[in-house]
Amino acid sequence: MILTRLYLAVTAIAAVLAFAPPAAAHPHVWVTMKSELVYAPDGTLTGVRHAWAFDDMFSAFATQGYESKVKGQFTREELEPLAKVNVESLKEYDYFTYVTADGKKVKLKDPAPGYYLDWKDSILTLHFTLPLEHPIAAKELRVDVYDPSIFVDFEFAKKDPAQLVGAPAHCKMDVVLPREMTFAEGKALSMIPADQPNVSMAIGAEFANKILVHCP
Numbered sequence: 001m002i003l004t005r006l007y008l009a010v011t012a013i014a015a016v017l018a019f020a021p022p023a024a025a026h027p028h029v030w031v032t033m034k035s036e037l038v039y040a041p042d043g044t045l046t047g048v049r050h051a052w053a054f055d056d057m058f059s060a061f062a063t064q065g066y067e068s069k070v071k072g073q074f075t076r077e078e079l080e081p082l083a084k085v086n087v088e089s090l091k092e093y094d095y096f097t098y099v100t101a102d103g104k105k106v107k108l109k110d111p112a113p114g115y116y117l118d119w120k121d122s123i124l125t126l127h128f129t130l131p132l133e134h135p136i137a138a139k140e141l142r143v144d145v146y147d148p149s150i151f152v153d154f155e156f157a158k159k160d161p162a163q164l165v166g167a168p169a170h171c172k173m174d175v176v177l178p179r180e181m182t183f184a185e186g187k188a189l190s191m192i193p194a195d196q197p198n199v200s201m202a203i204g205a206e207f208a209n210k211i212l213v214h215c216p
Helices: 002-018 056-062 080-096 183-190
Strands: 029-039 045-054 097-101 104-106 116-120 123-136 140-145 152-156 162-165 172-176 209-214
Touching: 029 140, 029 209, 045 056, 045 097, 045 140, 056 123, 080 097, 080 116, 080 123, 097 123, 104 123, 152 209, 162 172
Parallel strands: 029 152, 029 162
Antiparallel strands: 029 045, 045 123, 097 104, 097 140, 116 123, 140 209, 172 209
16 A cells, blocks of 8 residues: 555655654645545435545655656556555555444445546546445434544645535535644654654544535
8 A cells, every 4th residue: 555655665754854844744645635425316325435636745656666658647547556555455544534424433335446546747646435334314424534643634625625416405515624733732743753653642533624414
């Protein structure tokens, strides 16, 4: 998985990070995301569709060693092996996606076939859909996206961050951005060595990006 590869490679780039501001130690990967909640004709939620655009530094690292017909460009087909490893390995992290319906946790299945990576303007974007184990109808739905260890920093895109696809007309959606990190929290994260994962400050849930859907 590209995230696992980065864990192993952080030691090699630690010297570079050492010359950056202290807060650069964590997180290591930045993701700008767009998400869609997909509904069936009967009004039940069936899945969460993500598009995650990785930062340019991580995109360059992840594609090191990958051959392409056009230098500096990658087709969807050329990126298929990387997409497969990435998506399969995300299971270890629960896909960083957590769904609750009327206060109860909802189980997600492994990504549906058809996931892919694309490359544009030196940025890798991962597209995948997480089906629900069972379609649900809920009055209050919540989708949180975050990394508990804050190794990966998730941020909604400024334009069209989330959408309801096929939802009943009476359902209303809100996007809630995470709170700002305090100076003390940022300082504590910066004290974690760049070559070590953050296991002592598993507070990522406090910085979750939220999609809230109300269907009265």
